[in-house]
Amino acid sequence: EAGKSDCGVKSNIKSIPGVMTIRGCAYAGSKGVVWGPIKDMIHISHGPVGCGQYSWGSRRNYYVGTTGIDTFVTLQFTSDFQEKDIVFGGDKKVTKLIDELQELFPLNRGITIQSECPIGLIGDDIEAVSREKSKEYGGKTIVPVRCEGFRGVSQSLGHHIANDAVRDWIFDKSAPEASSKFEPTPYDVAIIGDYNIGGDAWSSRILLEEMGLRVIAQWSGDGSLAELEATPKAKLNILHCYRSMN
Numbered sequence: 001e002a003g004k005s006d007c008g009v010k011s012n013i014k015s016i017p018g019v020m021t022i023r024g025c026a027y028a029g030s031k032g033v034v035w036g037p038i039k040d041m042i043h044i045s046h047g048p049v050g051c052g053q054y055s056w057g058s059r060r061n062y063y064v065g066t067t068g069i070d071t072f073v074t075l076q077f078t079s080d081f082q083e084k085d086i087v088f089g090g091d092k093k094v095t096k097l098i099d100e101l102q103e104l105f106p107l108n109r110g111i112t113i114q115s116e117c118p119i120g121l122i123g124d125d126i127e128a129v130s131r132e133k134s135k136e137y138g139g140k141t142i143v144p145v146r147c148e149g150f151r152g153v154s155q156s157l158g159h160h161i162a163n164d165a166v167r168d169w170i171f172d173k174s175a176p177e178a179s180s181k182f183e184p185t186p187y188d189v190a191i192i193g194d195y196n197i198g199g200d201a202w203s204s205r206i207l208l209e210e211m212g213l214r215v216i217a218q219w220s221g222d223g224s225l226a227e228l229e230a231t232p233k234a235k236l237n238i239l240h241c242y243r244s245m246n
Contacts, residue, residue: 023154023155024154024155024158025149025150025151025152025154025155025158026147026148026149026150026151026152026155026157026158026161027045027051027055027114027115027116027117027147027148027149027158028054028055028149028155028158029147029152029154029155029156029157029158029159029160029161029162029244030114030145030147030158030159030161030162030165031043031045031051031052031055031114031145031147031158032055032155033155033158033159033162033195033244034158034159034162034163034166034195034219034220034244034245035112035114035145035162035165035220036055036061036073036220037061037063037073037195037196037220037221037222037223038220038223038224038225038228039063039065039070039071039072039073039222039223039224040065040070040071040072040108040109040110040224040225040226041072041108041109041110041111041112041141041225042072042075042077042101042105042108042110042111042112043072043077043111043112043114044077044078044079044094044097044098044101044111044112044113044114045076045077045078045079045114045116046078046079046081046090046094046113046114046115046116046119046124046126047078047079047081047090047115047116047117047118047119048078048080048081048082048116048118049078049080049081051116051117051149052076052077052078052116053076053078060197060198061073061195061196061197061221061222062196062197062198062199062202062221062222063196063221063222064222068105068107069107070107072105072108077097077101079093079094079097081093081116081118085118086118086122089122089123089124090118090119090122090124091124091125091126091128091129094113094124094126094129095129095132095133098111098129098133098142099133102137109141109224109225109226110140110141110142110143110225111133111140111141111142111143112142112143112144112145112165113126113129113130113142113143113144113145114145114147115144115145115146115147115148116148116149117148117149117150119148120146120148120150120151121148126144126146127144129144130142130143130144130169141169141170141173141225143165143166143169143170144165144169145161145162145165146161146165147161147162156243156244159243159244159245160246163245163246164246166228167246170225170228170229171229171231171232182230182233184233185214186235187212187213187214187235188213188214188216188233188234188235188236189208189213189214189215189216189234189235189236189237189238190215190216190217190218190219190227190230190231190234190236190237190238191204191205191208191215191217191218191219191238191240192217192219192231192237192238192239192240192245193219193239193240193241193242193244193245194218194219194221194240194241195220195221195244196218196221196222197221201218201221201222201240202222204238204240205218208238216230216231216233216234217230217231217234219231219245
């Protein structure tokens with residue numbers, strides 16, 4: 001305005017649900033940063049198609065694998081919420097979606113349900129769906145992530161929500177037989193808070209292994225479910241980005 005000394009820029013205020021902003025949201029922090037690069041799991045964007053499309057098209061996490069076999073990063077999975085889903089709820093839709101994914105991609109190691117804004121607003125019980133489908137598929141890892149975009153003023157909270165989901169649904173539920181297959185050494189380390197944007201985690205891993213250390217987990221660029229499960233057994237966590245990893 002004429003006569004004003006500033007141009008009215010405001011920061012650190014909550015984004016308005018449904019309004020596209022330049023800032024990332026809690027969903028973007030979880031789906032786009034922490035969970036999305038875990039390559040052998042399928043990550044469902046539970047809600048309208050736009051959020052999933054946006055988070056899928058804008059990431060550049062490098063990884064090694066064969067799409068549809070042991071990696072799913074380049075594929076976009078969404079429950080494609082419509083107006084009728086807002087009215088009647090989306091639990092049945094995501095249940096059907098998990099069944100379809102199991103049929104189409106039986107080699108996936110696990111599934112996450114990344115909730116978008118409408119899911120929290122209408123109260124879908126993604127935790128109950130996850131428990132039910134996990135039991136139906138013989139204890140399969142299915143993780144509900146309460147990362148609705150309106151939960152935080154930036155994507156940073158989404159990082160921490162995603163990390164808490166790893167703690168509650170991966171660490172606390174790891175099967176004993178998985179632990180028995182892991183043979184520890186005194187030199188086990190984990191790289192956490194690195195998303196292999198442009199391949200930087202690979203460079204770090206090479207340096208650490210040339211020093212004689214064994215990298216047992218990489219969080220989460222070019223990472224896997226088995227590496228998440230192995231992480232508590234590391235002798236040392238090497239943290240690259242505190243803002244994105246607890």
